[in-house]
Amino acid sequence: MAHDFENILAASDFCKYFPGSTALDHVNFSLRRGEVHALLGENGAGKSTLIKCMTGAYRPDAGTLVLDGAEINPHDTLAAQKLGIGTVYQEVNLLPNLSVAENLFLGRQPRQFGLVSTRKMNAQARALLAQYGMDIDVGRQLDRFSVAIQQVIAIARAVDLSGKVLILDEPTASLDTQEVAMLFGIIRDLKKRGLGIIFITHFLEQVFEISDRITVLRNGKLVGTRDRAGLERQGLIEMMLGRELAAVEAEERQTQDTAGPVKYRFQNFGKRGKIKPFDLDVRAGEVVGVAGLLGSGRTETAEVLFGVEHADSGEATVDGQPLALSSPRAAIKGGFGFCPEDRKTDGIIGDLSIRENIVVALQARRGWARPLSRSEQNSIADRYIKALDIRTTDREKPIRLLSGGNQQKAILARWLATNPSFLILDEPTRGIDVGAHAEIIHLIEDLCKQGMSLIVISSELDELVAYSTRVIVLRDREHIAELTGADISANRIIESIAGTSSKKEDA
């Protein structure tokens, strides 16, 4: 075997088969010392299977794994960790109710006279975190800290335990811009220390910012490994999708000012402690974008509009008729639909089948005594599985087994089945792959053309700019600006959020 000094980790000819599908088909992957290697692909491309095979969570059906020149065959994640391969997942898997120091040294606490020495442990924890430029109270409970800090603590633990290879599985999914910058600083430091870092993300900007090389997988096959230098965004997306680039990126912004008369009017609408009273008019067939930082009142706006939070001021009218939005049920009766931000906790009903998840809102509106027959349910589910291209082998599969993008489509289908006229989408494209992303944006545009009114909350400004007729900007739980027409651009939105442009109190 040729000794390979350049690569710290090399997987060759990895194959992994699951019943009925090939998750990895002769995939080669190599990681150099001191590089950040981005691993990209749509959901279901085989990224996580590859990672799991390298960290011992799965055993590859064929192929070899070489770490530091020696072939390894970790049979579980603990073994891989001991060999030097550490992983940090998107949902930080630390223990929120233990202290930072306990989390760092869990299972290997420093002992004195056979007892855990908290003092020693805290000192070591402080020293460890100092390497990452962090000075925090290590005795405090972990969940008192932000997700970003928890992420760093998870990285510190993984590097301290393993120290050769660090795998970051979507570490930035729930971080804001500054936190991402901090995390990237830490990644660059680790790179200098010679670690090989595998970085999985959906954010292409971040890929271009941090990575040295990029490997793309598609349908379990290796598409290629490229140096970042010299790789165009367009080329990368083409590698990932394997088809002509999704129109989102290229499409010129086209505002339809053809929207009809004002249909939904919310006047002085608000709830104390949630969102300051605001006025909002929505026409039939228009998309109103909502922009703002996390915590600016975006989700609160959606919840007040949908009756999740009962508005304590103002009134809502539809076509001039007053509408009491006292509960989601009342809102649904008024033709509203709401895709919440947190798919897992607020959206999907995990153990129910895709079919049941799609029909549940329609069934709830009909009432329990008027059940949809099984054949009606089947035809509704099949119709939307086809129309929205929900990728599943079977409509009876529990929805929790679907990928994020397909879950999101199923929730959209749940509302479309109720034939709504007013749809509120809270971060409809968060955490889903590029392909599904483009499809959902097309869907938003289609629905709007059909005359539906939409409110779309998104932190992806380019996306908002692409489909919004108007954009509402929020800051500090207040609607501070409304951009229309030519004013809608990512720059203008950022200016409004930052408060650098003159405030416009739009009517």
Place this chain on the structure above:
Amino acid sequence: MTSSFRAPLLRLAPQLIALAAILLLNFIMFPQFFHLEIQNGRLYGSLIDVLNRGAPVALLAIGMTLVIATKGIDLSVGAVIAICGAVAASSIVAGNSVGYTLVLALGTGLLCGIWNGFLVAVLDIQPIIATLVLMVAGRGIAQLVTEGIIMTFNNEGFIFFGSGSILGLPMPVVIWILAGIVITLLVRRTALGMLVEAIGINRRASTLSGIQTPILLMAVYALSGLCASIAGIIVAADIKGADANNAGLWLELDAILAVVVGGNSLLGGRFSIVGSLLGAMIIQSVNTGILLSGFPPEFNLVIKAVIVIIILVIQSPALKSVGVFFSRRPERQLDVPKPEIQREAAK
């Protein structure tokens, strides 16, 4: 049509096998077990005894299944049996008609269930605490109703519900089978079953989808109270009196056990009433078998516990993964090292 029957049958296979195994064990220990005979137009035999004695737990298990499907639990059902038994007995003793007494007892159970539902759905109290209130207070209420004495009565019409028979089957058996069929049809022929499962799996997402979560929760607890009151009527009619202290004692635990043995998760969601009823019959077969086998009574509870543990272990997901682990082992020997191909490095 066949496929729509095969799926539930497959789902209930562990319960059916367990029940068959225990019945077989009973038969081996007591060869007379399957012997049936007709006396005075009524079937007698150990098998009928199992169905008959199991009636209260079976009835409780029906309501409990739905409560547990919503991720809840109802600890008060044993006490509700005592309350409803006391109400029925005192009504009969006071000379009321059987019809009036039944309505009164059933209404009392419904009221108890609505109270539980109110605490859980409206005040948002954890179900285990909310129903503990009535579990503790219930026997006191029953004693207040009976004024602290064991009330007895001798009303043929009412006693019929405990020891009468229809078409040779004891009345309690007819009642629980009928209740099982009616409620299964109620939840499966309407959308109720799916909505209840949705609430149990994800209450918030269900509310956001427009399901009337509080009303359905109330309804489920009310139904559990109603089932308990039917059980209370049977128990009172059977002993021809009301014993506020002992009627339905610990039956809530047997009912929960029946639901779990029936393959339903305490975490809520998917449920099977038929499974729970099979669970109730499994428990009663164990009880009857132990009695018939002539073990000293002090062994009874221990033997029962051992059998329950065996059934639960067989059902546990952990055992399944152990099974997969063992069945996978031969695969490992296929891990023959392959010559290293440095395709990637050549790039």
